[in-house]
Amino acid sequence: MIREKHYCGLDLGAQKIKAGILKVKDATQMELIGIYEQKTAGFRDGAVSDLGELSDCIHATVHTLLQKTNLKLKEVQLGVGSELIEIREGGTTIPLVDRTNKIITQRDMKKVNDQARLLSLKMDEEILHDLPQQYLVDEVNKALNPGGLYGRKLGVQSLMIFANTNRIRNIVRAVHQAGYEVPNIFFASYAAGEVALDDAERAQGRVLIDIGARATSVLLFQNNILRRLKKIEIGGDTFTRGIAEQLNLPLDLAEEIKRSYAATLEAYHSNDEEILVKRDSAYKPVKGKDICAAIEPQIQELLENIQNVLREFGVLDDLEMGIVMTGGGSLLTGLIERVSQATRHPARLTRMNVTSARSPGNAALFAGVVGLAKSGFKQSLRYALSPDGHWRANLANRFRELYHEYF
Ligand SMILES: Nc1ncnc2c1ncn2[C@@H]1O[C@H](COP(=O)(O)OP(=O)(O)OP(=O)(O)O)[C@@H](O)[C@H]1O
Ligand SMILES: [Mg+2]
Structure with a gap:
């Protein structure tokens, strides 16, 4: 226990x-x-x-x-x-035996994964996540877990996430x-x-959208693993900058206004109500609809980018696919509904x-x-x-693997 x-x-x-x-x-x-x-x-x-x-x-x-x-x-x-991260897909194939076949072991899988990683890794990078997507036995047989199968060659395709060392x-x-x-x-x-x-959502397939301060990450989970990942260079701060520039306000004030008054739904675009904004010891009236208009171009750009990424992932027309949104940027009033409208997928907050x-x-x-x-x-x-875990289980495992390797 x-x-x-x-x-x-x-x-x-x-x-x-x-x-x-x-x-x-x-x-x-x-x-x-x-x-x-x-x-x-x-x-x-x-x-x-x-x-x-x-x-x-x-x-x-x-x-x-x-x-x-x-x-x-x-x-x-x-x-x-x-x-901080770089995303790349990589893969390779290694021979397992000269003649006949052998049973593929965890060691073989580790060897091909190490090889694929080494081939993809640049000198100044280190790997954060190495996510094998699919193994290929003898170039034809696709397998998620090839351990125990017969084969002469083992290939792997992986999604790798790197960072600068x-x-x-x-x-x-x-x-x-x-x-x-x-x-x-x-x-x-x-x-x-x-x-x-x-677990059920990760198995069935979900898109996770993390809208951070500077950027947005779009992740596709399917069959319990991360299948695809893409970055979009728009985040919550992009909306703050839109308000600051359009309404000629300092960034910290624009941030406060964004959190309290900004919204991206149609109903707010005709909002004539005014709020009083303190500017250089005087109060200046700002209309609700002007705040919404200030962020609309950036919202449109984000939505277009999300649509393109989902199209690239091949899930834009898959209406079963639900979206889960996270990150502070997704708290902007109405943004989840807008993402749902633009992608035609149900979307919810995490x-x-x-x-x-x-x-x-x-x-x-x-x-x-x-x-x-x-x-x-x-x-x-x-x-x-892992090999550093319980010695008795590992020893038994290693003997089993050696047996398969030589007989
Ligand atoms: N209630 C809110 N309404 C609108 N935007 C909000 C709200 N709360 C936070 N944000 C925005 O969320 C962003 C910060 O989100 P988060 O804390 O997830 O970012 P981070 O993890 O620091 O950044 P990153 O993930 O890009 O490294 C900021 O742009 C902030 O303005
Ligand atoms: Mg974050």
């Missing part, structure tokens, strides 16, 4: 650092214990711009959360945003300086899928599929950190089953 353990997710977003702690009994019993977020100025355009400021901010965020929850943890499951090193350095270890690094939007979608004694916070903002904590737990299960 697995002991009750706590996992802390740390999401280094473009706008905010967020942390969350999950208490995990087993794969079905997880409880969200606490969440906390803080703004940072030490992290810009996906890179560390001020190491001291960033590590102070990470320390303050995690430390506050640990104090609030009365816990002592040394490790954080780190998540990075879409600005130095950028990652600098971020990890900031976390170390803050006083915490980093056992795992994940792409935060991918990790969000762990809690935003349940939920967090974990229990919580207190209010779990806004799921759109915190699905990422909770997903990171859950990914950390799942990774620890994988380690337990």
Whole structure:
């Protein structure tokens, strides 16, 4: 039986650092214990711009959360945003034997995966996720899990998510300086899928759209794995900039107005109601419809991009496919309905599929950190089953594999 353990997710977003702690009994019993977020100025355009400021901010965020929850943890499951990642598909084929056939083992699968990864990896990159999509036995037989099949050649096609090595090193350095270890690094939007979608949805097929501050990630989950991933360079801050420019307002005021008054539904476009906006110690009236008009071009651009990505994924006309939206940007009033109209798919805001004694916070903002904590737990299960796991089970497995390899 697995002991009750706590996992802390740390999401280094473009706008905010967020942390969350999950208490995990087993794969079905997880409880969200606490969440906390803080703004940072030490992290810009996906890179560390001020190491001291960033590590102070990470320390303050995690430390506050640990104090609030009365816990002592040394490790954080780190998540990075879409600005840091590169997505590529890659693959290769390796020979298994000279003559006849052999039974394909887990070792063969690992060998072909390692080979495909090495071929795709650039000198200054490291891999965050290597997701085999399909194996090919003897160039004809497609298999999701070829272990136990006979074959002479084994091929793989994978979806890989990379990040720049130095950028990652600098971020990890900031976390170390803050006083915490980093056992795992994940792409935060991918990790969000762990809690935003349940098992049935991941198997059946769902599109997860994460609208962050600077960018949007579109992820297609099908047959329990991430099939496709695409970035769109429009995020919640793009709407804020639209309001600031069109209404000639400073960014922080535009941000406040966006959250309280901006909306993307048709009904709001004829809204003549005025709000008073404080500008240079005077109040200036702004009409509701002008706020909506200020963000409409960016909304249109985002919707067109989402349509194009779904078309590229081959799911735009698949009406069964539902969309789940997450990230702070998806909280803009009416945006979910607009995405649903534009794609003709049902769309809903994310939920967090974990229990919580207190209010779990806004799921759109915190699905990422909770997903990171859950990914950390799942990774620890994988380690337990890996060659470093239980020696007796591994030894028996290795003997079985050796037998297949030579006889
Ligand atoms: N209630 C709201 N209404 C509209 N927009 C909102 C609301 N709350 C947050 N946002 C917007 O969400 C964005 C931040 O979202 P989020 O916290 O998911 O980003 P992040 O994780 O820091 O960034 P990224 O994922 O790009 O690295 C900002 O642009 C913010 O203005
Ligand atoms: Mg994010």
